[in-house]
Amino acid sequence: MAKIEFRNVTKAFDKNVVIKDLNLEIEDGSFTVLVGPSGCGKTTLLRMIAGIGPQTSGQVLIDGVDVSNVPPGKRKVAMVFQNYAIYPTMTVKENIEFGLKNNKVPKEQREKLINETASKVGLTEYLNRKPSQLSGGQRQRVALARAMVKNPSVFLMDEPLSNLDAKLRVQMRVELIELHNKLKTTFVYVTHDQVEAMSMADTIVLMNEGKIQQKASPEVMYKDPDNLFAARFIGSPPMNVCNLDHKGNKFGFRPERVDITDEYVNDTAFIMEGVVVTREMLGHETIYSVRNEEGITVTVKRLDDKWRMDQKVFVSVKDIKDIYFFGKDGQRIRENDNDYAYCINQLRGVKNEEN
């Protein structure tokens, strides 16, 4: 069990500053997912916790203790790497045992721990195999077992599922959630996949260009994004964003909140006439792109598939609550902000112009 804190942390590679003055708290026992596009600094943060890529300045605290000078092996953290990093010359058992041996755990206890962990992840039959004789999923389990057996207070995972095929990934996702429920330790998970973040996290930390964009639960992240980046990163397909005025203010709405009709509808927050330009039939849902004469394209996600290519349609958003406003700086303009009334008026203007 451990709480992790970053205090004014900066990381530079040579002269290239990747993270500047970052502050973050990761709650004890949480499943926190660091998510963001590649190069956003999420792995860098994870490596700081592990101690294998220490910060240039600032402090990293685990359970209130500054661990800046504590070597990786003494931090009580365990890490699962993207390409597993299991020791190729050792058997599965030796792989799991290596950390225990280094921590001078007596032999009988080692045997017991290894057998327990192996049965938990389903590796009992493979203990004497070499990693080269295992499949990708099995190697992933070895990496997981190696981390679990040390009974760490923090689990660090760096895109552990990205090397697995789609089916196995979904299965492992469920297993990781179950594992977290069982162990109740702090999980810090890094991924660039927002679906993974949404499905597993209880707290998402969204990062871009070394800065934290938003830290929230998946629900809040989806329903109440703080800024344009968060709004567009979370959700698939991404949020529709259009210009509100000529000053750079913008408004957005989610593709799944858009209605399609063949006639004009009164009393909508937003409506636009256009032509269906693409249609992706995914089975349980269909994704349409509708483009108007000015070239504005709106993505729509619908459960019905009755609209055809080149068909003339109206796309509309009924509820004003489903429309998000963003200022010039990309920050969200919420209901109680001063500019909100202005935005509503502008939106009406846009609507009128459309007609």
Place this chain on the structure above:
Amino acid sequence: MYGVSQNIKNTANIILKILVVAIFAFPFLWVISVSLQTDAEVNTFPATIIPKTPQFNNYVRAWQAGPFLTYFKNSVVIIVAIITIQMLIMIPAAYAFAMYDFKLKNILFSLVLIAFMVPTQVTFVPVYLMMGEWGLLRTLWPQILPFMTNAFGIFLLRQYFMQVPEELIEAARLDNASELKIVYKLMIPMAKPALATIILFSFVSHWNEYFWPLIMTNTTDVRPLTVGIAALKSTEGFVNWNTIMAGNMFLIAPILIVYVFCSRFIIKAFSYSGIK
């Protein structure tokens, strides 16, 4: 048609292989043959291929022609010392060059490579004088000290270590392994093919070394086998090829024995490849 041409190909293939084996094996077989011939047989023309009655006595004669037990002991002590010390120095050096960043790293590594390129003929006079000054000429040290490091080995091993994915070492650090443990539990097992190559080359070249010990030794009690065997030539005033070949067998036999016992391991080590 296909079957016939395939058969011809196979036969040609086998003949070619036998030919290659014969070319390589013939000198060894010839040495064994001559070492078992009588004095008269050695000098007949055309040469005798298979001696009428094998003269094992030649081996006794060669062994007694000089202090061969001492020579043999010296050779073994020298080779074991060289390889052991080389390992102790080479592995940490290669690991440091591959994994750490430190001041003057590139300059130091260039020095290693330069040392690799300097021929012994350039250094033997200063080394001889130095050994004389230190009073080591009547010991085995002049044959060991200059070969304590192996520049080729450091280079090869460094390349090998650099290919090891960094995450593996980071994982080991997270597993609370000391640097020393990382080297001997992780790096050395992974570098087995490289180490096998280095040991093999080192063994063959130092076991067969003739020039260096000839210059560095003045007394028989510190001479290795190679020099001792060469000395057989002059001991009896004329060249006794059968005795000399018997002496050569003392030199070759250990290499052959090492090879017979280790060949499977060596081949395995070479064909071992890491997984990603």
